[in-house]
Amino acid sequence: MANILVFAETRGAELRKVATEAVSVGRRLADASGGGEVHAMVAGPPGVAQKTDLLGRFGADVVIAVEHPALATFARESIAATIAARAKGVTYRAIVLGFSAQGRDLGPRLAAKLDAPIVSDIIDVEVAGDAFIVKHPAYANKVIVTLAVSGSPMILSVRPSAFDAVVAPRTARVDMMAPAIDPAASRVKVTQVIEGAKGRPDLADAPVIVAGGRGLKAPENFKLVEDLADAFGNAAVGATRAVTDEGWRPHADQIGQTGRQVSPQLYVAVGISGAIQHLAGMRTSKTIVAINKDKEAPIFKVADYGIVGDVLEVVPVLTQAVREAKQGH
Amino acid sequence: MKIAVCIKRTPDSETRFRINSAGSAIDESGVKFDMDDFASYAVEVALQMKEKAGSGEVVVIAVGPDSVQETLRKAMSMGADRAVQLKADAIPFDGLAVAKALAAELKSGGFDLALFGKHAFDTSEAVVGTATAELLDIACVTAASKLEIANGKGSARRELEGAAEMVEFSLPAVVTIDEGIARPRYPSLKGIMAAKKKPLESKPAQLGASRVTVKGMALPPDRPAGRIVGEGTAAVAELVRLLQTEAKVL
Numbered sequence: 001m002a003n004i005l006v007f008a009e010t011r012g013a014e015l016r017k018v019a020t021e022a023v024s025v026g027r028r029l030a031d032a033s034g035g036g037e038v039h040a041m042v043a044g045p046p047g048v049a050q051k052t053d054l055l056g057r058f059g060a061d062v063v064i065a066v067e068h069p070a071l072a073t074f075a076r077e078s079i080a081a082t083i084a085a086r087a088k089g090v091t092y093r094a095i096v097l098g099f100s101a102q103g104r105d106l107g108p109r110l111a112a113k114l115d116a117p118i119v120s121d122i123i124d125v126e127v128a129g130d131a132f133i134v135k136h137p138a139y140a141n142k143v144i145v146t147l148a149v150s151g152s153p154m155i156l157s158v159r160p161s162a163f164d165a166v167v168a169p170r171t172a173r174v175d176m177m178a179p180a181i182d183p184a185a186s187r188v189k190v191t192q193v194i195e196g197a198k199g200r201p202d203l204a205d206a207p208v209i210v211a212g213g214r215g216l217k218a219p220e221n222f223k224l225v226e227d228l229a230d231a232f233g234n235a236a237v238g239a240t241r242a243v244t245d246e247g248w249r250p251h252a253d254q255i256g257q258t259g260r261q262v263s264p265q266l267y268v269a270v271g272i273s274g275a276i277q278h279l280a281g282m283r284t285s286k287t288i289v290a291i292n293k294d295k296e297a298p299i300f301k302v303a304d305y306g307i308v309g310d311v312l313e314v315v316p317v318l319t320q321a322v323r324e325a326k327q328g329h
Numbered sequence: 330m331k332i333a334v335c336i337k338r339t340p341d342s343e344t345r346f347r348i349n350s351a352g353s354a355i356d357e358s359g360v361k362f363d364m365d366d367f368a369s370y371a372v373e374v375a376l377q378m379k380e381k382a383g384s385g386e387v388v389v390i391a392v393g394p395d396s397v398q399e400t401l402r403k404a405m406s407m408g409a410d411r412a413v414q415l416k417a418d419a420i421p422f423d424g425l426a427v428a429k430a431l432a433a434e435l436k437s438g439g440f441d442l443a444l445f446g447k448h449a450f451d452t453s454e455a456v457v458g459t460a461t462a463e464l465l466d467i468a469c470v471t472a473a474s475k476l477e478i479a480n481g482k483g484s485a486r487r488e489l490e491g492a493a494e495m496v497e498f499s500l501p502a503v504v505t506i507d508e509g510i511a512r513p514r515y516p517s518l519k520g521i522m523a524a525k526k527k528p529l530e531s532k533p534a535q536l537g538a539s540r541v542t543v544k545g546m547a548l549p550p551d552r553p554a555g556r557i558v559g560e561g562t563a564a565v566a567e568l569v570r571l572l573q574t575e576a577k578v579l
Contacts, residue, residue: 074494080463101489105471108456111425112463117540118425120454133544138453142346143355144547147422151540187468187502191484192495202491208578232579236491244509251474251509252488257342257450258366258508260490266578276343283552287576289568295557302552304576305568309561317562321569325579 002033002093005153006040007083008055009102012072013044015051017205018098018158020058020165025125025158026096027059027168032127033093037061040172041086043079045072049174056172058165063172068183073190074102075183080109085180087114092153094132099157100204107157118155119147123162132156140257140280160204161263162284196252200229203255206236207265211255211282213240215271215292215311219248224315225270231322238262240278256281271311274299291315330385330478332375333443334409335431335458336368337420338393338400339451352545364400367446369513371506374476375444376408376514386410388438392430392534393420406516406524415534422541424456429537431457432464440501442483447472447505455505462503470498472507 006026008019023040030036040060042051049065056063066082083106087095095110097103099121111118123144124135131148134156138145149156196202203209210232212225222243229235239249241256255262257277267285272278274290274297282288283302290303293310300306307314340346341361349356364372372389379385389404391397392415401412415430435443445458455471462469468483470476474493475486483498488507516524558564558571572579 074489101472101487104455105459105469108424108428108459109463109469111456112428112460116425117423118454118456118460119541120424120456136453137549138546139340139344139346139355139451140342140453141549142344143348144549145422145543146545146547148542148544149540154540188470188496188498190494190496194486194493194495196491196493200491204490251507252491252493254508266572266576276345283549287572287578288552288555289572290555300555300557303555304552305571306555306557307559307561307564307568308557309564314562314565317565318568321565322579325569325573 001036002030003036003090004030004038005083005087005092005095006038006060007095007097007106008040008042008051009098009100010042010044010048013048015042015054016098016100018100018160020054021160021163022096022098022158023055023058023060024166025163029094029125029127036093039064039090041066041083043071043082045069049176052172052174056170057167059168059170060172061170062175064175064177066177066179068179070183071179073193075186076105076188077186078179078181078183080106080113081180082177084110084113086177087153094154094156097157099159103157107155111155114153116153116155117149117151119149120157121159122156123159125156141261141283142280201234201236203236203238203260203262206234208232208235209238209262209264210235210268210270211238211240211272212243212270213272214242215273221312222248224311228268228270228315228319228322231319231326233326240272269299269303270315272299273297274302330378330382330441331439332378332385332387333435333438333440334371334375334387334389334404335443335445336372336389336391336400336404337365337446337449338362338391338397339365339449342366342450346548348546348548352547353543354546362396364403365446365449367448367506370511371444371446372404372407372409373511373513374506377511378478388413390415390431390434392417392427394418398529401529402524403516405527406520407514408520411527412529414529414531416531417534417536421536421539422452422543423539424452424454425460426537426539428457428460428464430534431461433535435461435465442478442500443503445503445505447507458503458505468498468502470496470502470504473504474507474509476504476510
């Protein structure tokens with residue numbers, strides 16, 4: 001029997017999608033290790049303890065609520081110290097977090113603090129006796145590495161959207177915990193948070209991503225991508241490296257080997273030829289649609305559905321058709 | 330200011346990989362290796378800082394077998410002052426084990442700043458830089474897309490999902506470098522000649538015990554062949570129908 005600790009991350013006072021996915025992974029690992037408990041830590045401003053129900057719904061037995069006004073922004077040093085303090089007091093087989101900006105920051109800190117082995121960005125995990133066997137995409141998603149991890153606790157960060165959030169209802173009891181170190185005191189102080197595009201989900205969370213490439217020809221034509229994303233209603237907007245290098249879009253929007261790696265339900269590639277570096281960032285999307293005037297473009301080799309045509313003509317028509325289809329529902 | 334840049338030698342990112350017959354590692358025959366992309370941004374950032382300050386030292390450090398010396402020389406041909414190889418036959422897949430070796434080296438170096446790529450192309454783990462900072466118990470900023478050091482303090486912009494943070498931090502610090510911050514320069518002929526004379530120290534890496542072991546490697550399954558729905562605006566109706574009825578995503 002082994003308990004699993006999950007860090008259920010929030011943005012503002014809201015749980016992120018990867019938090020419920022991580023709790024589901026924790027539930028599965030606890031069950032597979034002989035039926036331990038899942039302890040889900042949630043840290044945020046006062047009131048965050050109310051996330052109990054949602055975490056219980058996906059299998060948390062205990063919600064460890066860490067409330068402090070200064071946790072309204074991501075206080076990395078304090079949260080890492082608090083997770084580590086908890087893991088020193090309770091024996092956990094594994095600590096599970098999301099492979100998100102927060103998880104990328106916390107995971108290695110925890111590994112160092114607890115002298116714990118860590119594998120980041122996992123897409124699969126199984127319990128095999130004393131070890132866990134995990135799958136991790138490496139070489140920019142071009143190779144899947146199978147790794148055996150031993151040692152307790154081990155730190156595992158899960159790739160967003162790689163695991164389903166599975167409903168496994170529990171009535172989670174709440175365990176309030178004070179931050180282990182003052183979240184307002186840090187060697188790294190956040191002086192400003194610059195919010196991204198309002199009203200759009202993030203690339204990691206969005207079920208639909210519409211991404212644009214150089215085939216759009218000019219920065220002002222990127223509006224076609226925005227309009228199509230708006231028509232879907234729940235879509236994020238991405239771009240190729242060529243586009244971000246040209247300054248048409250911020251670097252943070254770049255999907256590819258050196259940018260974001262995404263796995264939405266639907267990926268619409270607009271005017272993207274499909275350079276190998278771009279494919280590395282999006283080939284795990286469930287359904288891929290490509291619109292490109294060059295029928296030999298490599299993007300068509302990975303696309304489920306392709307339209308050969310000028311994006312400046314095709315995309316506005318597609319936008320209208322998607323809008324109508326959405327209204328028809 | 331004394332800046333350390335921890336770099337890695339990785340396969341060329343355009344490589345189409347094959348897996349060896351044992352299924353245990355990539356087949357390295359014919360694969361070109363070079364400085365990792367993010368590491369090269371980090372070297373460029375360090376060089377620009379030194380140039381701006383008009384003084385200081387840039388030291389490049391790499392863990393690995395003797396082949397990493399070529400990568401360290403390249404960094405010196407770009408302008409780094411000296412290099413340290415932390416010699417190891419192979420680099421473990423365990424990021425904490427590698428961080429222990431780097432932290433042991435950095436601890437004695439008296440550095441104001443240690444730069445890393447935000448992750449390395451090969452292991453794609455994003456662990457080593459941050460774990461090293463934690464082992465050294467110093468400030469750490471991950472995935473910086475802008476970085477300035479002035480009056481003994483640092484400021485940076487770091488990208489989050491769908492947002493960004495501006496941060497200020499104390500030195501010494503570890504900063505991991507993201508896309509978009511700088512374009513790495515090409516070594517000049519003069520730089521290449523000069524690099525041959527710059528000091529490259531080699532000593533054993535004090536790696537921690539590796540508790541993460543590679544059991545196998547495989548190529549991801551190919552996507553099933555897609556289909557061209559049609560050409561031009563005439564194909565839109567059929568595409569929407571397929572997205573509704575077949576892919577069920579609309």
